[in-house]
Amino acid sequence: MRLPHITKPRRHLLTLASVAAIAPLSAQVSAETITVATVNNADMVVMQSLTSEFEKAHPDITLDWVVLEENVLRQRLTTDVATQGGQFDVMTIGTYEVPIWAKHGWLTKLDNLPDDYQVDDLIKPVRDGLSLTEGENQGLYALPFYGESSMLYYRKDLFEKAGIEMPEQPTWTQVNDWAAKLNSADEGVYGICLRGKPGWGENMAVLGTMVNSFGGRWFNEEWEPQLDSPAWSEAINFYVDMMGKYGPPGATSNGFNENLALFSSGKCGMWVDATSAAGKLYNPKESSVADKLGFAPAPIAKTEKGSHWLWSWALAIPESSKSKDAAQTFITWATSQEYVNLVGEREGWASIPPGTRVSTYENQSYKDAAPFAGFVMDAITSADPTDPTLEPVPYVGVQMVTIPEFQSIGTQVGQMIAAALAGQMSVEQALSSAQRSTERTMRQSGY
Incomplete structure (x- = not known):
């Protein structure tokens, strides 16, 4: 911005009004x-x-x-x-x-x-x-920018074609059976999409709630890791088997955003993930399945406890x-x-x-x-981080454990399960390694 030209004889007469005119520039700078x-x-x-x-x-x-x-x-x-x-x-x-x-x-x-x-x-x-x-x-x-729980999204057109009726509360066993019917890889439609990208807030968000619903927990009341328990083995074997048969290829690269893109482009029969995705999936400008979208509560197995996150x-x-x-x-x-x-x-x-x-x-x-x-509001308000599991636990959190060590523990476990999903090791090997590394972390942290 150039100042107005002022002739030499009057240059000393810069007035308060002139200075005021320049003030907005100074404020901007x-x-x-x-x-x-x-x-x-x-x-x-x-x-x-x-x-x-x-x-x-x-x-x-x-x-x-x-x-x-x-x-x-x-x-x-x-x-x-x-x-x-x-x-x-x-x-x-x-x-x-x-x-x-x-x-x-x-x-x-x-x-x-x-x-x-x-x-x-x-x-x-x-x-x-x-x-x-x-x-x-x-x-x-902190101030919440958005809040979420988790839910099951599904293609109503594919369900109708397959003769499937969504119950009020689906189970993981039903989801697996439906995925088998919906899966049509040759046509580019996969029975189910779930997070596979490793990370305590990526694959372990979904898997944490799945383990909860199978009756598992991260730690017992003495803070002893439970990753080699039958409940963890059952849940993770179920996940790896289902995703291997009916999930998209390269699932270990897929987190929330990647699965949102897959589902919104019509490539997934079902998807269990954050309720925050609903607005994008229902927006016809962003989703090719906006007019075919159905939703239901997150699936359960042995218990409803901890089946949907907060x-x-x-x-x-x-x-x-x-x-x-x-x-x-x-x-x-x-x-x-x-x-x-x-x-x-x-x-x-x-x-x-x-x-x-x-x-x-x-x-x-x-x-x-x-x-x-209304469904999302109910899911958010019914999630209980203080009572997230079938058996009692010493921690707070549904899909996570609110202790400083969990960021490292959850990511390590997520990496091992991703390796099992990719076929690089068995589920038993992954959980055994996860158990040992978690025991070591907890011991070093003084638990």
């Missing part, structure tokens, strides 16, 4: 930049696409995005927060990390949110999962951030009712970030666009 690290899931891609909306409403703040695949994001953020590296002002983390990191003093407590944010509108199990509920530092440490992707501010006020301005905007309405109007109501606010599920526009809304 001095805008505070905050770095936001997030996962490459569809809802976060929408959030990034609305950067201009946020910056227009908050011209003193500029957003710098770091968008990563889930496993890479977790590694980067864990390293940064543990070393107080200060690379990020906003971190996208979840129900696992928040209470652990908050206890370490790594996250900023969100105890001065504006009244119009309406904290009480946040769904209670989701809010509680992002809080410390005991001790002197009780409070909220998770929230949330936005938190690390203590190492030097721009906490600007970061809080952003996370309150991105998790507000205002943001939900913005996405509903821009992207369609079925595509809003789900599972965080009671008001979302009272919104008639959302209920009209999302036939799954």
